[in-house]
Amino acid sequence: MISVVILGAGNVATHLFKGFEKTNDVSVVQWYNRNASSLQPYSHLVDVTDNLEALKDADLYIIAVSDDAISELSSSLPFKDKLVVHTSGSVSVYDLDMKLKRGVLYPLQSFSKAAKLDFDNVPICIETIDKKSYPLLKKVAVSLGSPTKRINSDQRRVLHLAAVFVNNFTNQLYRIGHEITESEGAEFDLLKPLIKETANKIEDMSPFKAQTGPAKRNDKKTIKKHLKQLDNEHHKAVYELLTDSIKRTHGRKKL
Amino acid sequence: MISVVILGAGNVATHLFKGFEKTNDVSVVQWYNRNASSLQPYSHLVDVTDNLEALKDADLYIIAVSDDAISELSSSLPFKDKLVVHTSGSVSVYDLDMKLKRGVLYPLQSFSKAAKLDFDNVPICIETIDKKSYPLLKKVAVSLGSPTKRINSDQRRVLHLAAVFVNNFTNQLYRIGHEITESEGAEFDLLKPLIKETANKIEDMSPFKAQTGPAKRNDKKTIKKHLKQLDNEHHKAVYELLTDSIKRTHGRKKL
Incomplete structure (x- = not known):
C-alpha cells in the first residue's frame, strides 16, 4: 500500500482524492490545505490539516495547488529527501525545492469541479529527476486506471x-x-x-x-x-x- | 412507399442512397449522374442513368451535386411542378428553377466517402417554399432515422x-x-x-x-x-x- 498526502483543495486535488478512495493500492493518509475548512466535507474520510508542521510521514506528497504557489509551498515543507510531485502542465520540475526528491504527475484532462471524472480517460504524464522515483509514480497513476506516459519537461x-x-x-x-x-x-x-x-x-x-x-x-x-x-x-x-x-x-x- | 430519384454521385448522394436502402418507407427508383460510370458499382441495386430525358416519375427528386451545379441542373430537368430539393447548406432554395416545387433537405454533418454514417447522428434541416411539401420531406428524413428540424433560409x-x-x-x-x-x-x-x-x-x-x-x-x-x-x-x-x-x-x- 502506497501512502499519499495531498496538498491543495482545488479541482485536481479533489478528483485525485476521490480517485484514490476507489483504489486498493494507494491510501491517502492526510489532506492538507492552507485553509482546512474547504476540506471539512471530507474530514470523516481522511485526516485533514492546515498545519504543515503536522504533516504525516508518507511515500508520496502530491502538491496540487495553483501554479504560482507550487514553489513556495515546496520550500515550506518541513522535511527533505522525500518524494514530492506537482501536477501542473507548465511549471518546471525544478521549481520544486531541491531539498526534495522531485517529480511531476501531470493529468492531461480538463478538470471541472462539478463534472464526474473517469481516470480511464485521463492520461497521466510522469516526469522524475531521479529515475528511482519512477516506478512508484507509475504505480500510483495506474492505480487510478489512467494510461501513463513517461515524458520530459519539454514534452x-x-x-x-x-x-x-x-x-x-x-x-x-x-x-x-x-x-x-x-x-x-x-x-x-x-x-x-x-x-x-x-x-x-x-x-x-x-x-x-x-x-x-x-x-x-x-x-x-x-x-x-x-x-x-x-x-x-x-x-x-x-x-x-x-x-x-x-x-x-x-x-x-x-x- | 415514397419514390425518390437521386441526382449526383458525391458523398451526400452516396450516403443518402445507402441510407434509403435500409428503410421501408422510401424506394430509390433511379439514380442519375452526368457520368453514369461512377454509379456502376450500384447498378445491380438500382436503375442508373446519365440521361435526364430518361428520368423516371417519382414523388421526390434529390439534387446532391456541388453547389455551383445545382441551379443549372434544376433548369435542365425535363418536367415541371414536381418536388425537387437540394442538399446544400449555403445555396438558396430560390436557386432551384421556379418551374419546380422547391425545397431543401440539408443534412448537418460532415460527410466523408470512407467513413460509415449513422443517420441517427445527422440532423436534417428541412426548408420548403410550398407548405404542402413539408410532410413528405419530413417523412423522408425520418425514414433515415434522422432528427429533423424545419428551418428557414437565414437559419x-x-x-x-x-x-x-x-x-x-x-x-x-x-x-x-x-x-x-x-x-x-x-x-x-x-x-x-x-x-x-x-x-x-x-x-x-x-x-x-x-x-x-x-x-x-x-x-x-x-x-x-x-x-x-x-x-x-x-x-x-x-x-x-x-x-x-x-x-x-x-x-x-x-x-
Missing part, C-alpha cells in the same frame, strides 16, 4: 500548450458557433452531432486527412459569402485567420 | 457558417496541436481524451460555462510563457487572436 510544456489549442480554443469556436446561430434564432443544438463527429473522426485519422470544407477546397465563392454574412468584426477576424491557416496547411497558399 | 445559412467554425476550424486547431506536439516528439494521441471531453462537455453545459484555461483566467504569466514557446509565427497569431476572443467573451477585455 510536458508542449502538451500543455497544445491542450490550450485543442481544448480552450476549440471551446471558444463552439462559443462563436453558439453566438452566430442564436443571433438568427437557429438552434446551436443542431450542431452538437457534428461537433462530436469532428472529435471522433481523428481517433483513427490524422487531422490533416480529416479536414474538409471551403478553405480546404479553396472555394472562394463560399468563403466570400461567409465573410459577408459575418457582421461581427471579431468573428470575421477569426474566420479569416483560420481559413488562412487551413490554406497554408493544405498547400492552397504560398508560405 | 440554414447561419448553421452552415457556424458548422465551418465548429468543424473545419476546430479540426485545424487539432492539426496545430498535432504540429506542436510532434515537433517536440510528444504524442498527439495523449490529447485525444481531452479532445473528446471538450466535445462531450457542451452536451449539457453551454460553451460559455464550459470554458477554462489561461485566457479565461486572464493568467498573463502562462499566456506569456506560451507565446514565447511558439516559434511558428502563424501559430502565434492563432494563439493571440483566440486568447483575445476568450477574453472578450469573458469580460477580461474592454470591447
Whole structure:
C-alpha cells in the first residue's frame, strides 16, 4: 500500500482524492490545505490539516495547488529527501525545492469541479529527476486506471500548450458557433452531432486527412459569402485567420 | 412507399442512397449522374442513368451535386411542378428553377466517402417554399432515422457558417496541436481524451460555462510563457487572436 498526502483543495486535488478512495493500492493518509475548512466535507474520510508542521510521514506528497504557489509551498515543507510531485502542465520540475526528491504527475484532462471524472480517460504524464522515483509514480497513476506516459519537461510544456489549442480554443469556436446561430434564432443544438463527429473522426485519422470544407477546397465563392454574412468584426477576424491557416496547411497558399 | 430519384454521385448522394436502402418507407427508383460510370458499382441495386430525358416519375427528386451545379441542373430537368430539393447548406432554395416545387433537405454533418454514417447522428434541416411539401420531406428524413428540424433560409445559412467554425476550424486547431506536439516528439494521441471531453462537455453545459484555461483566467504569466514557446509565427497569431476572443467573451477585455 502506497501512502499519499495531498496538498491543495482545488479541482485536481479533489478528483485525485476521490480517485484514490476507489483504489486498493494507494491510501491517502492526510489532506492538507492552507485553509482546512474547504476540506471539512471530507474530514470523516481522511485526516485533514492546515498545519504543515503536522504533516504525516508518507511515500508520496502530491502538491496540487495553483501554479504560482507550487514553489513556495515546496520550500515550506518541513522535511527533505522525500518524494514530492506537482501536477501542473507548465511549471518546471525544478521549481520544486531541491531539498526534495522531485517529480511531476501531470493529468492531461480538463478538470471541472462539478463534472464526474473517469481516470480511464485521463492520461497521466510522469516526469522524475531521479529515475528511482519512477516506478512508484507509475504505480500510483495506474492505480487510478489512467494510461501513463513517461515524458520530459519539454514534452510536458508542449502538451500543455497544445491542450490550450485543442481544448480552450476549440471551446471558444463552439462559443462563436453558439453566438452566430442564436443571433438568427437557429438552434446551436443542431450542431452538437457534428461537433462530436469532428472529435471522433481523428481517433483513427490524422487531422490533416480529416479536414474538409471551403478553405480546404479553396472555394472562394463560399468563403466570400461567409465573410459577408459575418457582421461581427471579431468573428470575421477569426474566420479569416483560420481559413488562412487551413490554406497554408493544405498547400492552397504560398508560405 | 415514397419514390425518390437521386441526382449526383458525391458523398451526400452516396450516403443518402445507402441510407434509403435500409428503410421501408422510401424506394430509390433511379439514380442519375452526368457520368453514369461512377454509379456502376450500384447498378445491380438500382436503375442508373446519365440521361435526364430518361428520368423516371417519382414523388421526390434529390439534387446532391456541388453547389455551383445545382441551379443549372434544376433548369435542365425535363418536367415541371414536381418536388425537387437540394442538399446544400449555403445555396438558396430560390436557386432551384421556379418551374419546380422547391425545397431543401440539408443534412448537418460532415460527410466523408470512407467513413460509415449513422443517420441517427445527422440532423436534417428541412426548408420548403410550398407548405404542402413539408410532410413528405419530413417523412423522408425520418425514414433515415434522422432528427429533423424545419428551418428557414437565414437559419440554414447561419448553421452552415457556424458548422465551418465548429468543424473545419476546430479540426485545424487539432492539426496545430498535432504540429506542436510532434515537433517536440510528444504524442498527439495523449490529447485525444481531452479532445473528446471538450466535445462531450457542451452536451449539457453551454460553451460559455464550459470554458477554462489561461485566457479565461486572464493568467498573463502562462499566456506569456506560451507565446514565447511558439516559434511558428502563424501559430502565434492563432494563439493571440483566440486568447483575445476568450477574453472578450469573458469580460477580461474592454470591447
